[in-house]
């Protein structure tokens with residue numbers, strides 16, 4: 424009763440009307456964010472006998488994607504950097520998808536040596552790969568934090584790692600006859616720019632968190648170049664933005680940002696919704712033969728940021744990354 428008195432005087436005040444409008448607006452944003460840009464349930468793609476590799480499969484979007492691929496019969500290789508976290512996810516996915524075709528692989532995508540030994544193990548295990556989802560990523564690492572190999576952690580994990588892994592698995596993808604590569608990029612790529620020097624912790628100035636934006640732009644820029652190089656091989660490559668998704672992606676930010684992200688999480692996607700654009704690129708039959716494209720989180724082909732559209736810039740970056748990963752000294 425005591426509570427009701429102040430409430431009843433509030434009800435007709437302009438601030439209350441404003442508050443209600445904000446809440447309604449928020450609700451609309453939530454419904455819009457979580458609406459389905461593509462109907463996963465009506466996609467009949469069956470993956471029995473197919474081999475899929477998902478990096479960062481133990482958390483967030485990667486876990487949901489792995490679960491759905493396993494449910495459709497694929498043998499899914501969960502590529503995780505931490506054995507315990509990977510094992511835990513494997514048990515969970517096994518239970519929810521009732522699949523017994525899961526395999527855990529250990530790889531740290533910020534380490535070129537780790538990627539090489541993972542690829543070697545994987546190629547022995549599976550000579551053919553039908554789907555590679557480059558999903559693992561980090562955000563919120565301070566600028567110019569270097570790995571023991573002298574690479575910038577953010578650029579190594581989000582760009583150089585997937586570059587090397589994709590190139591090392593190229594033969595297995597081609598052997599599959601028909602295969603897809605999906606790179607999980609970000610809408611933040613639009614705020615990045617391309618500077619090869621960033622890869623080793625040098626290069627042009629970066630605004631707050633712009634290392635993430637640039638690394639995602641580099642990842643996106645390769646869609647076109649790799650697609651060009653794989654023309655006629657039966658392997659298609661595309662990249663996608665999952666949207667704003669409430670996952671562990673903020674783990675390396677301070678508690679203030681993590682708290683803010685939690686506050687707005689009501690208005691964002693959850694991992695189940697965030698996985699849909701990624702699954703669209705992996706599963707949708709209408710994308711057969713489509714390659715070299717960047718998709719928005721509503722599953723629509725979109726132009727990536729300007730630098731990623733310049734063939735000279737993209738080729739020069741490709742060459743620099745080949746040298747950095749010593750890929751030119753192989754095959």
Ligand SMILES: NC(=O)c1ccc[n+]([C@@H]2O[C@H](COP(=O)([O-])OP(=O)(O)OC[C@H]3O[C@@H](n4cnc5c(N)ncnc54)[C@H](OP(=O)(O)O)[C@@H]3O)[C@@H](O)[C@H]2O)c1
Nearest residue numbers: 479482483484504531532533559560609667668670671672
């Ligand atoms: N969430 C969003 O709003 C959003 C928006 C746009 C794009 N994305 C992209 O979506 C992808 C998936 O992110 P998420 O939101 O699902 O975040 P998440 O829950 O943090 O998952 C990221 C995954 O990447 C793994 N990972 C990080 N560094 C790694 C390394 N060096 N080696 C191997 N694995 C590593 C993590 O493993 P650990 O658990 O061991 O750390 C985790 O499994 C990322 O590429 C992210 O950039 C997310």
Ligand SMILES: *[C@@H]1O[C@H](CO)[C@@H](O)[C@H](O)[C@H]1NC(C)=O
Nearest residue numbers: 585586606645646649660661
């Ligand atoms: C994915 O990213 C890797 C590394 O950045 C790149 O080599 C490859 O071409 C990209 N593939 C797609 C589909 O964008």
Ligand SMILES: *[C@@H]1O[C@H](CO)[C@@H](O)[C@H](O)[C@H]1NC(C)=O
Nearest residue numbers: 561564565568576674675676
């Ligand atoms: C990011 O945070 C996680 C969890 O707090 C930690 O294990 C990891 O080492 C951090 N990554 C980097 C590169 O600092």
Ligand SMILES: *[C@@H]1O[C@H](CO)[C@@H](O)[C@H](O)[C@H]1NC(C)=O
Nearest residue numbers: 734735736738739740741742
């Ligand atoms: C990249 O390397 C190739 C072959 O090594 C060369 O032909 C090409 O001109 C280089 N492109 C750029 C932009 O550096």
